[in-house]
Amino acid sequence: MAGRTLYDKLWDAHLVQQRDDGTALIYIDRQLLHEVTSPQAFEGLRLANRKPWRLDSNIATPDHNVPTTLKERSIGIEGIEDDTSRIQVMTLDSNCTDFNIEQFGINDERQGIVHVVGPEQGATLPGMTVVCGDSHTATHGAFGALAHGIGTSEVEHVLATQCLIQRKMKNLKIQVDGELGEGVTAKDIILAIIGDIGTAGGTGYAMEFAGSAIEALSMEGRMTICNMAIEAGARVGLVGVDQTTIDYVAKRPFAPLEDVWEQAVMRWQELVSDTDAEFDKVVHLDAAKIEPQVSWGTSPEMVVGITGAVPAPSDITDATKRRGVERALEYMGLSGGQKITDIQLDRVFIGSCTNSRIEDLRAAAEVVKGCRVSPSLKQAMVVPGSGLVKRMAEREGLDVVFKQAGFEWREPGCSMCLAMNADKLGAGEHCASTSNRNFEGRQGYGGRTHLVSPAMAAAAAIEGHFVDIRTWSPSRTQESA
Amino acid sequence: MDKFVRKQGLVAPLDRSNVDTDLIIPKQFLKSIKRTGFGPNLFDELRYLDEGFPGQDCTNRPLNPEFVLNQARYQGASILLTRENFGCGSSREHAPWALEDFGFRVIIAPSFADIFFNNAFKNGLLLITLDDATVERLMTDVEQTPGYRLDVDLVGQCIHTPDGETIEFDVDAFRKYCLENGLDDIGLTLQQADAIRTFEARYKADNPWLFRS
Incomplete structure (x- = not known):
C-alpha cells in the first residue's frame, strides 16, 4: 500500500463518519471568529435555540473593519466612527459575551488579524483542523494543520456540531527546490506559483508545498505561502512539520503544557507526507529562477517578474483570455508592453494576513532605513498584523525607522487589504500592496492594486515606482543604528 | 431554505471568467449583520455608475446601461450563465445571499471556486457545471435569442433547452437531497450527535493538549 500524504493523515485523524454518498463528517479542533462572517451564524444559533458544542475550541477577534x-x-x-462597522464589532463583542466565547477585543494587545493571532497565540497547532469564515484560513496549514475557509452557514454548523460535512479533496504537491536569490522571498514564490498554475489551478486540491526552498523558510514565510493557496484555487495549503514548526510553537500561550509537550511533539513529527505517498498532481518550480514578482492585472495570476513587462493582448490567442487581459488593462490604466518598473505609484500598503508579521516588518524596515518616501506618493502605511507584532516592532525600533522615512505607523487590523475601514485607495490610484488580492475595487472603488513582497513594496515607496530590489542601491541620507 | 425541484427561467449571460466574490458583492456591504437585503447591491460596481454605500436607496442610482443585468431583455432572469472559476476569492456567504436575493436560483458555468460552490448550495442555489463547449453554445444561443429560457430539472438532473435538446448534469447526491427537501444540514448532523461524542472522547484521550477544559 502506498504511503499517505500529510493531507491524508490529517483527514484520517479527524474522520468522525464516512458516508456512502462520498461525504464525511470531519471533526474541527479550532474555529477562529471575526466580526464580518459570524453575526448571522450566532443569529442562526439563537433562532434554533442551539448552543455552541465546545466553547474552548473558539477564539474571536475583530479585524476586518476596525479602524x-x-x-x-x-x-x-x-x-x-463608521456606524455600520461599529455595530458589527459591537455585535461580535456581545455575541462572545452571550455565548461565553474567548475574545481578544478591539484594544486587547492580543487583538489582530485572525490569521496572525491564531499562530501567535499557539492557538494554531500542528495536526489540528482549523476553520474560520475567511478564505485566508489556509494560512494555518503552514503548521501541518488542516485549515480552510468556510462560509457563514458552516461557521454556524461548526459552532453547533463541532464538525463539518466534507468531501475529500485531491492531493497536489508543489515542489520548490533550490535556493532563492538575494531579495527574493516567500511572497515571490507563491505569486510565481499562482502565475504558473492560474487562479483555478488548485481548485479541488489540498496543496502541499515541499522542497528545499520551502524547508529553508521561516514559519512567517511558510504562512505567507499557505495564505495565498486560495488565490490558486486551493482551499487548503500545507507544509509538513519540522523543527522550525516545533520551535515556533513552543511556549506560546495556547501551546501544550510541559506535562504533554513531549507527547505532542512526538505526534507532530509524524505530520509529513510519507516518502512513498502518491499525489494526484505534482508541479515543480526552481527557486533560483524566481524573480521578485509584481502583479499587473486584476487577478493574482496576472503577475510577472520585475524585469518583465505588461502582456500585450494581441499576443494572446484564446479569445476569453484575451478579453480578460484587455478588461484588466483598461481597469488598471496600463498598456501592453509597458515595463513594470515604469508603473508610477500613488500609495504603498504594508500589512494584511499575508505580510504583516514581524519578519515582514523587519524586511521592509531594512529597506527603508535612512531613506525617504518619494514625494510623488500620497501615502505609505504600515499596519502590523497584531498588537503583539506592533509591540515587538516598537521594541526593535522599527516604528521609528518607518516614521522617519515618512511612513504612517498604524494600529493592527486588515486595513487596506480589503478596505472595509477608512483605509482605502481612491479611484485610479496605483498601490504597491503586500496583500493578497488585486481584484477590481478590492482596495477601494476604482483602486489599482499591485501585489508584491514587503521588501519590494518598501523600495517602491522610496522610488515612487517599482524597482528591482536585487540591484537597487538607494542613497541613504542618514545612518540609523 | 426553499425547496428546489424544477425551475424554468429566463437566462442572463455574464460572459466573463474568474468573476470574484468582491465583484459579486463589494466589501462595504459585508458590514450588515443580516442575511437578507443584498440583492440591490449584487455586482454593484458593474451595475451602477457611482460608488455604492451600505443602507443606501439604490432605486435612483445611475445604472450602467452596458451591464447585462440592466438590459430590458434580461429583467426577471433567474438563471445565470457564466464562465470558468465563477465565485473565486473570499469565503463571504454574502455572495450567494446577494445572488439569491436578486432572484437567481441556478448558475451554470464550466467551473466554480470551491468555497463559493459550497456556500451556494447551502442557500438553495443550484450550481451546474457544464463543459466549455456546451457553455459556449448556450452563451451564443442566449445572446441571439431574446427571451431565452431554460427548464432545469433537478430530480432528473437535466436541462431542457427551447429547441428540445436535453443536457444532463451531475450533482452531488447529498447536496441534491438537501436542495430537494430544503434541509438545514445542522439538524442532519446533530442526528449524529452520539457518533460525534464517541469520536470526541477518544480523540481527547489521544490529544489532551487540544482541550483546555
Whole structure:
C-alpha cells in the first residue's frame, strides 16, 4: 500500500463518519471568529435555540473593519466612527459575551488579524483542523494543520456540531527546490506559483508545498505561502512539520503544557507526507529562477517578474483570455508592453494576513532605513498584523525607522487589504500592496492594486515606482543604528 | 431554505471568467449583520455608475446601461450563465445571499471556486457545471435569442433547452437531497450527535493538549 500524504493523515485523524454518498463528517479542533462572517451564524444559533458544542475550541477577534488610527482606536468600540462597522464589532463583542466565547477585543494587545493571532497565540497547532469564515484560513496549514475557509452557514454548523460535512479533496504537491536569490522571498514564490498554475489551478486540491526552498523558510514565510493557496484555487495549503514548526510553537500561550509537550511533539513529527505517498498532481518550480514578482492585472495570476513587462493582448490567442487581459488593462490604466518598473505609484500598503508579521516588518524596515518616501506618493502605511507584532516592532525600533522615512505607523487590523475601514485607495490610484488580492475595487472603488513582497513594496515607496530590489542601491541620507 | 425541484427561467449571460466574490458583492456591504437585503447591491460596481454605500436607496442610482443585468431583455432572469472559476476569492456567504436575493436560483458555468460552490448550495442555489463547449453554445444561443429560457430539472438532473435538446448534469447526491427537501444540514448532523461524542472522547484521550477544559 502506498504511503499517505500529510493531507491524508490529517483527514484520517479527524474522520468522525464516512458516508456512502462520498461525504464525511470531519471533526474541527479550532474555529477562529471575526466580526464580518459570524453575526448571522450566532443569529442562526439563537433562532434554533442551539448552543455552541465546545466553547474552548473558539477564539474571536475583530479585524476586518476596525479602524487603524490611534484617534479612533484609543476610545475602543465606541470610537469607531463608521456606524455600520461599529455595530458589527459591537455585535461580535456581545455575541462572545452571550455565548461565553474567548475574545481578544478591539484594544486587547492580543487583538489582530485572525490569521496572525491564531499562530501567535499557539492557538494554531500542528495536526489540528482549523476553520474560520475567511478564505485566508489556509494560512494555518503552514503548521501541518488542516485549515480552510468556510462560509457563514458552516461557521454556524461548526459552532453547533463541532464538525463539518466534507468531501475529500485531491492531493497536489508543489515542489520548490533550490535556493532563492538575494531579495527574493516567500511572497515571490507563491505569486510565481499562482502565475504558473492560474487562479483555478488548485481548485479541488489540498496543496502541499515541499522542497528545499520551502524547508529553508521561516514559519512567517511558510504562512505567507499557505495564505495565498486560495488565490490558486486551493482551499487548503500545507507544509509538513519540522523543527522550525516545533520551535515556533513552543511556549506560546495556547501551546501544550510541559506535562504533554513531549507527547505532542512526538505526534507532530509524524505530520509529513510519507516518502512513498502518491499525489494526484505534482508541479515543480526552481527557486533560483524566481524573480521578485509584481502583479499587473486584476487577478493574482496576472503577475510577472520585475524585469518583465505588461502582456500585450494581441499576443494572446484564446479569445476569453484575451478579453480578460484587455478588461484588466483598461481597469488598471496600463498598456501592453509597458515595463513594470515604469508603473508610477500613488500609495504603498504594508500589512494584511499575508505580510504583516514581524519578519515582514523587519524586511521592509531594512529597506527603508535612512531613506525617504518619494514625494510623488500620497501615502505609505504600515499596519502590523497584531498588537503583539506592533509591540515587538516598537521594541526593535522599527516604528521609528518607518516614521522617519515618512511612513504612517498604524494600529493592527486588515486595513487596506480589503478596505472595509477608512483605509482605502481612491479611484485610479496605483498601490504597491503586500496583500493578497488585486481584484477590481478590492482596495477601494476604482483602486489599482499591485501585489508584491514587503521588501519590494518598501523600495517602491522610496522610488515612487517599482524597482528591482536585487540591484537597487538607494542613497541613504542618514545612518540609523 | 426553499425547496428546489424544477425551475424554468429566463437566462442572463455574464460572459466573463474568474468573476470574484468582491465583484459579486463589494466589501462595504459585508458590514450588515443580516442575511437578507443584498440583492440591490449584487455586482454593484458593474451595475451602477457611482460608488455604492451600505443602507443606501439604490432605486435612483445611475445604472450602467452596458451591464447585462440592466438590459430590458434580461429583467426577471433567474438563471445565470457564466464562465470558468465563477465565485473565486473570499469565503463571504454574502455572495450567494446577494445572488439569491436578486432572484437567481441556478448558475451554470464550466467551473466554480470551491468555497463559493459550497456556500451556494447551502442557500438553495443550484450550481451546474457544464463543459466549455456546451457553455459556449448556450452563451451564443442566449445572446441571439431574446427571451431565452431554460427548464432545469433537478430530480432528473437535466436541462431542457427551447429547441428540445436535453443536457444532463451531475450533482452531488447529498447536496441534491438537501436542495430537494430544503434541509438545514445542522439538524442532519446533530442526528449524529452520539457518533460525534464517541469520536470526541477518544480523540481527547489521544490529544489532551487540544482541550483546555
